[in-house]
Amino acid sequence: MGSPLHVVLPEVFEENIASLRTAFAETGADVDVYFAKKANKAGCFVSAASALDAGIDVASAPELVQALAGGVPGHRIGVSGPEKDDALHSLAVQHSCSVAIDSISELRRLATTAQRARRRVRVLLRCRTAGQPGSRFGMVSAELDAAVDLCVGLSEHVWFQGFSFHLNGYSPQERATAANEMIEHCLEARRRGARSADVVDIGGGLPMRYVEPRLWAEFLKRNEPDHYHGTKAAKGFSFYPYGGQSPAQAARTLMNHPVDGTKSLAAKAADNGIRFIVEPGRALLDQAGFTIYRVQQVEDRREADGYAIVTVAGNSLSLSEPWFNTDYLPDPVLLSAEPAADELFPACVAGSTCLENDMVTWRKIGFPRPVRPGDYLVYLNTAGYHMDFLESRFHDAPLPAKAVIRLGEDGPPRWRLDGI
Ligand SMILES: Cc1ncc(COP(=O)(O)O)c(C=O)c1O
CATH class of the missing domain: 2.40.37.10 (Lyase, Ornithine Decarboxylase; Chain A, domain 1)
Structure with missing residues (x-):
């Protein structure tokens, strides 16, 4: 079969979905797990996700088509990716997918597509977080109010569900802080008349543990430029945190993180009728x-x-x-x-x-x-x-x-x- 050969293990992927669901459930949070398809193109992971009724996060029309072809129903597919084109919008509308919207102009385009198809499309509004205001993804606070008002005005064709965000990095604490901001956005949206706002999509970014933390710390202590061929080390490294928390540990840290004084993120969400979507790519593929x-x-x-x-x-x-x-x-x-x-x-x-x-x-x-x-x-x-x-x-x-x-x-x- 040639070299290299990749070997993929869907049973491990299935175990990872189950253990992540358990870890989140133990915190009391209502969390729906979607697999971020971009992390691996193998069709077996899509069919495995479908068999376990996990959702799929897609960011392009071909990914959406692959997810449908793998047996995932449209209502279990979330479409992310920046400023999606009308063709992707149209597919999403036709198959009842949920769409994360990046700007007011994208929201208007999607609503027009839904109107032409005489359908109602599920929408999340993607926000720029206070922690990463320079991100190229999502809307700032001032735009959010206008976007929420627009959703309320277009409710015949737009079913506004809540908020999502893009956060670089693997810190569960930073992700919890951003998720808390989204809960506050949901509460504000409800005050503005969008009573259906009850979803916070926390994206992916759950870390994965490739090696024991002790070995990782030791490696970093001893790492030297002359351990590498050529000039690679001269440019400096930005290593993945190979010895960080496991996905299940990170899930617990995230949901147990205190957000309002001593209240955990999970408790605050439950008190306010908020459910989460999480879209891990890498973490679901741990050892798969x-x-x-x-x-x-x-x-x-x-x-x-x-x-x-x-x-x-x-x-x-x-x-x-x-x-x-x-x-x-x-x-x-x-x-x-x-x-x-x-x-x-x-x-x-x-x-x-x-x-x-x-x-x-x-x-x-x-x-x-x-x-x-x-x-x-x-x-x-x-x-x-x-x-x-x-x-x-x-x-x-x-x-x-x-x-x-x-x-x-x-x-x-x-x-x-x-x-x-
Ligand atoms: C919107 C969205 N969801 C999910 C993911 C998956 O992230 P990870 O593989 O780190 O879990 C990404 C990564 O870029 C993303 O942009």
Whole structure:
């Protein structure tokens, strides 16, 4: 099936939905979980979400079509993404999806589309939060009152449900503060006549724990520029918080966060008849996939440079992270017939394109034995954004296949190719 090969595990994804639902329920909050489809293109995750009646968050017409084709009913689909075009609006109206609106002009366009279709469309108004006023997404407070009034005036075609927001970063506390602002917006909207305002969409951004916090802290303490190939480290890093809270811990921190003195976000929402939507992408894909590269060649530069360059079949666009000012930090697992050696074998990992920057791992990894052509490197936990976010048909190469594995109740595990 070629190299790299992505393996996806929908049963793990299903367990993640269940444990996130439990974590939120334990806080007393009413939370509806939507999967942010952008985090992985595999169709198996859409059908798994559909089977568990989870919603899907989409940001484009093709994503919406994929969600419908995977069996998700339109009323379980939320459409986000900035300033959506009329074609996407029209699909959303036709299939009774809910739409997060970014501006008053977008609201007017959507209402016109709904009016022409003689339908009523569910709407959330996206706000800029006080904590991130420079965001390019959403409306400021002054625009919100006008948008709410417009929704009330257009209520024949607009079913106003509440508010959403976009927040960069993974802090549950900051997300709780922003969610509290949205509750206040709902209360103000009710005062303005929009009595149906009872939804706060808190977006995604639940952190995921790739490694134990202790190991992560240790790594950060010891991390040095000369641990990396080339000039990568000179530009400085902005690493994902690989050793942060787990999604379930973050869900509890978020909902238990005190917002009015001692009252928790969950309690304030319950007191005011507010329900939440959460749209995790990465967090629902925790351990739901991995990526296998075949080793093509190994150039041993240990004598000259102190480390080798392992070239794999495929490229780093199938891991995405190394193209940002970061690196995919968890060590790949080396599958080799060779026995473990006494000494570590230091090597970085390169892709097989003609790009100088095509490095799958910039960091010099200490492999437990020398790496040989024909060995395999397994990058774990890659389903959340890594495997297909930036994938490319560069050099006319086919896009990597995704093998779906299900363990099932009894019998051996079964596999099939995704999308077939
Ligand atoms: C509107 C919206 N929802 C959900 C997500 C998913 O975020 P994450 O994968 O961090 O959970 C994003 C990420 O960009 C987003 O913009």
